[in-house]
Amino acid sequence: xxxxxxxxxxxxxxxxxxxxxxxxxxxxxxxxxxxxxxxxxxxxxxxxxxxxxxxxxxxxxxxxxxxxxxxxxxxxxxxxxxxxxxxxxxxxxxxxxxxxxxxxxxxxxxxxxxxxxxxxxxxxxxxxxxxxxxxxxxxxxxxxxxxxxxxxxxxxxxxxxxxxxxxxxxxxxxxxxxxxxxxxxxxxxxxxxxxxxxxxxxxxxxxxxxxxxxxxxxxxxxxx
Amino acid sequence: xxxxxxxxxxxxxxxxxxxxxxxxxxxxxxxxxxxxxxxxxxxxxxxxxxxxxxxxxxxxxxxxxxxxxxxxxxxxxxxx
Numbered sequence: 688x689x690x691x692x693x694x695x696x697x698x699x700x701x702x703x704x705x706x707x708x709x710x711x712x713x714x715x716x717x718x719x720x721x722x723x724x725x726x727x728x729x730x731x732x733x734x735x736x737x738x739x740x741x742x743x744x745x746x747x748x749x750x751x752x753x754x755x756x757x758x759x760x761x762x763x764x765x766x767x768x769x770x771x772x773x774x775x776x777x778x779x780x781x782x783x784x785x786x787x788x789x790x791x792x793x794x795x796x797x798x799x800x801x802x803x804x805x806x807x808x809x810x811x812x813x814x815x816x817x818x819x820x821x822x823x824x825x826x827x828x829x830x831x832x833x834x835x836x837x838x839x840x841x842x843x844x845x846x847x848x849x850x851x852x853x854x855x856x857x858x859x860x861x862x863x864x865x866x867x868x869x870x871x872x873x874x875x876x877x878x879x880x881x882x883x884x885x886x887x888x889x890x891x892x893x894x895x896x897x898x899x900x901x902x903x904x905x906x907x908x909x910x911x
Numbered sequence: 912x913x914x915x916x917x918x919x920x921x922x923x924x925x926x927x928x929x930x931x932x933x934x935x936x937x938x939x940x941x942x943x944x945x946x947x948x949x950x951x952x953x954x955x956x957x958x959x960x961x962x963x964x965x966x967x968x969x970x971x972x973x974x975x976x977x978x979x980x981x982x983x984x985x986x987x988x989x990x991x
Contacts (some may be wrong), residue, residue, distance in 0.1 A: 692945075694938055694939065695935040695938060695939060696935070697930060697933070697935075697938060699948055700930065700941075700945055701942045701945050701949070703956055703957070703958045704956075706960050732966070732968055732984060741970040742980055746966055748966065756958060757956070758955070758956035759956050760956065760957075760958055762966075783935050783936070784936075785935075785936055785939050804965060805965070806963040806964060807963060808961075808963075815923070818919070818922060818923065818931070819931040822928075822931050823931070824954070829915065833956070842922060843973055844917055844922070845922060848916055848917055852916075892943050897965040900965065900977045902964070902966075904968075908968060908970070
């Protein structure tokens with residue numbers, strides 16, 4: 688769900704860790720523990736890999752010690768802020784095959800939602816995720832793709848282009864996104880301002896979401 | 912008058928535009944090659960401390976880099 692997924696979708700060139708989103712049920716957690724054991728992975732921070740923590744939004748953090756992956760960090764989560772139930776994410780997933788091995792990724796819209804965090808580095812990633820999709824399909828987009836572009840594009844000039852090319856759909860979506868409403872007027876400064884407001888609000892919501900979880904982490908660290 | 916549509920090169924530069932044009936599998940293999948170079952040059956698997964992450968713990972134990980040089984640290988800071 689993290690940097691590696693962004694590599695596959697074209698928004699990153701490499702990632703130094705592996706972020707995995709899992710179904711946190713007892714049987715699946717047991718399988719994951721066995722896999723981590725095979726990688727000689729050790730827990731490096733609180734909390735422990737337990738269903739109760741994962742289901743509340745915490746992550747479990749590991750570092751591998753097996754010879755072929757020395758030092759590789761693995762973070763495990765089972766949900767993210769605003770994300771739907773795991774089964775819905777699983778139904779929408781993208782599966783690609785690399786050297787005969789299937790790799791399951793969050794769908795592009797879900798990955799972009801998961802990246803709407805308080806961290807500076809996630810926002811350019813969202814921009815690249817949606818831009819790459821735009822440049823791949825701009826020649827013959829489906830309505831679903833146009834709708835996604837109108838909801839997610841973060842570059843003002845590109846949003847103006849999409850609104851200009853698809854004014855009817857833009858008008859339909861404008862009440863839900865002020866940047867689209869601004870783009871319909873053609874005012875690039877207004878679009879930039881609306882995009883900045885949107886990002887600021889998402890960062891605020893992310894800090895709000897994490898506040899009680901961070902408190903809990905502090906308590907766990909003190910006990911540890 | 913309608914504007915000329917933006918090209919990927921105009922928006923993100925030639926290198927990223929080229930990256931966008933690859934298939935996911937091509938990107939995976941290109942990323943692997945970048946990794947090999949990165950590790951050969953002494954790069955570390957240790958992620959940079961992410962102070963904006965909700966998980967960030969300044970006290971978290973960090974081992975030295977598994978590959979090559981350990982991370983850079985300040986030994987002496989001049990008065991500026």
